Amino acid sequence: MNLIWVPLLPLLGTLVPLLTERGGRTLCAWATALLPALSLMIILSHAPSVLSGATLKSALPWIPALDLELAFRLDGLGLLFSLLILGIGLLVILYARYYLSPKDSMGRFYCYLILFMTAMLGIVLSNNLIQLWVFWELTSISSFLLISFWSDKREARRGARMALTVTGAGGMALLAGILLIGNVVGSYSLDQVLASTIQIRESGYYPAILVLMLLGAFTKSAQFPFHFWLPHAMAAPTPVSAYLHSATMVKAGIFLLARFYPVLSGTDMWFLIVSLTGLTTLLLGAYFALFKHDLKGLLAYSTISHLGLITLLLGMDTKLAAVAAVFHIINHATFKASLFMAAGIIDHESGSRDMRKLNGLWKYMPYTATLAMVAASSMAGVPLLNGFLSKEMFFSETLHQSTLGSLSWIVPVLATCGGVFSVAYSLRFIHDVFFNGEPIDLPRTPHEPPRYMKLPVEILVALCLLVGILPGYVIGDLLNSASSAVLQGLVPSYSLAIWHGLNLPLAMSTVALIGGLLIYYNRRVLFQFQAQFPEKDAKEVFESLMQSIIAGCRWLNERLENGSLQRYLMLMLLLTIALTAAPMMSLNQTTGSRPQLPADGVTITGAALLILGALATVIWHRKRMIALLTLSIVGLIVSVTFARFSAPDLALTQLSVEVVTIILLMLALFFLPQRTPKESSPHQMMRDLALSAAVGGVVGTLCYALMTRPFHSISEFFLANSKTGGGGTNVVNVILVDFRGFDTLGEITVLGIAALGIFKLINRMRLFMPAGDERGRPWSDDRYPMILAVVSQLLLPLALLVSVYIFLRGHNMPGGGFIAGLITSVAIIQQYVAHGVDFIKDRLKLNYQWLIGSGLLIAMMTGLGSWVAGRPFLTSWFDHFHLPLIGDFELASAMLFDLGVYLTVIGATLLILANLGKLTTAERPVLTKEEL
């Protein structure tokens, strides 16, 4: 089966628990497990060929234009992680069936869990870095959902937020690192990146790439100083902790290190950063684990410490260390997942996780206790268990490294110290919980859990023992194959035997065991020592850091965005000047070579009118009504200018838009004061004057320089292809409905959305209405003057006729759906003005929202129609027909599209204007005689 199915099946599986939830808990669990089990089978079917050294690949095109594909690869490392993810995942599904209480939504839990599983599989199987990153982020999100599963608990919400913030920030760094790698290598394909070791190492970006990638890995794998989120993530249900926070998600960072080991390692920088971080994390985690009273807290810090151990191994400059790292990944996943599950059982059956209360559980649950003790011994590194083997390898590697030069002896010493604490906290786990007297006021009497709740623990503990006793048979091939994938080359020879003779690593193990015993025995001294330090809660520190970041952002935002439109405009115009003026400095000659047209008297008059109208608008901008009138002059002259310089389409559009705008402004003006108060200080006025003069000068010069030069635009193309390609001679219309039809579709959609938004905003609005005009005179009683009403009614059929005419001929002559729509709207608005809303409501049964919707639908359908003919979206079709009486005529699909535009424009315009008008239909205040 194709590799793509491995992540795809669980992705489909996210729906299964939601659908089967009603069928009962057991059914839900079995159904959920089905698809991951299938995935596991696919992986297992590929396992023999991968173990014999092959790398399986499979790819699907995703966005070919961007060179992106869905690419998967399965090599030894991927195989190892897939087995961990799917194997432990299945056990966790079984375990969670018994762990979750009937009150919890099992479907939701499983859904998140499977989503997380998909994301993890995606990471470990990706053959494309961008794709890897997408899955990486998906693990952050799904783990956020899982940690906050009990969202009614405050610590769950905060823990989830903290985990998301830390790992999300790391994800950003990772993306930056990946982009840099892609930049250096020229491809995001993992195959090519892995083959470009020298190229990356020798590029100047290497330090940046390394730091960014490590940030991603360290945040995910809870390495110092980002370790603090992991203990707080323990607010999650225990199956989540067992799965995410011991076996899989925290290993994603380790996986990343291992994946890029061949490319990024081998430099001093790598060794120094990775090994020191690992060492610090190892010691810190081991030390603090001892002091946690919460079972899961102890396990969380122990996980941090073991992750540090693996990181340290990857940071050492020997190949055998990498093998040991891979081996410890396997061993840690098995013993830690089983320990978490055991902790969950104890919590579930006794009601507490506090080791000060949990004592002597051996009497109550001997079977679980045995399992937990075996797993804990493995964690401590007791011989005959898997933890011992990898720890032994670790100790022996610390002896063989030379990262710190002559100070390298420190590493094995500190590693032994870590081992000592590891033994001590494992002992505490065993002794405090299962022995050490009697339980102290537990909420429940502890007892053995249901049979199948123990099964996952049994399987994992059995694996610990099997690997521990017969390592070569059980794990040898897998370890070999995964290590060779990490090293991208030959694996050095190593021995998985339990007994290597009396050597230094064995001595270190012995020291660790004895030292751990001693420390545990004298733990009271240590506890007293530790109690001197003030308790510092990472949650509070983190929270206050977040608060100050948010406050900082708010401060910055207020500086940039203070609500003053003048200010925004000023900044924008300043930028415009800066961008345009600089290149114009180097322009030596303003006037170009193009012959200029003679200026006749009419044109000069028009220009004078335009200028004076604009000036008058600026001067009287505080008297709103007069400003509106002078603005109308500008609009009119602009339209006439369009007509004069052979742009009839623009002239028609400008005219109709002009009228609609003026009506809109007057509708709004009614609710506003007639005069604007003086808002600008003399300083501001000087500033604005200077700025606008500068912008005007620059833009004017730019236009003049451009217009006096010969230049070629893309209009040649449209002129040449409009008739042959779009079937119309009106190039403007053909551009709108054909060449750039997709743009038009987007624009009318925006228009429709804007209209609906305005409608929703003003739907229930009740505004203050002035009782008289600006001089305080009362309004006239004549609501609908007779002459206006009669003339308007006469106008309607004529206007509709004009609009139909303009619409129909639009493809070949000036016109089209947009202009026709505006003319129709203006004609109907005129009826509103003359007769009032109530009159129209009785006679015109048009639902404007419906009109917008159907317009958009028609335009969209026309576009989709070309798919039926096997053409790209919105390809237009046209042909000529003959009918008696009418003669020859042309039909084009573009006309249908134009009809959509027409309807949308009418709907949007009327929806806005009529509803603004409706605001005042309610009774308005009347000035009484006394007030006059």
Added chain:
Amino acid sequence: MLSTTIIIVSTLICISLIMNLLRLLRGPDLPDRILALDTLYINSIGLILLFGLYKGSALYFESALLIAMLGFVSTAAICKYLLRGDIIE
């Protein structure tokens, strides 16, 4: 003959356009200004028609027609505003 007429008439129209503008700017009252704007619309219709005659193209007549219709609508709306304040009620 026609071209001479066009020159003379367009000169006259230009003069009246400027006078319209002056009236609009001077006021003194809002109705004066509204009337000035309406006349401005009418004069520009004339100008466009003349231009159409000069070019010998029928396209300009449609623009003139539209200006006539839309000019009426906007003048009516402004008048309604003076009368009732609210143009759609």
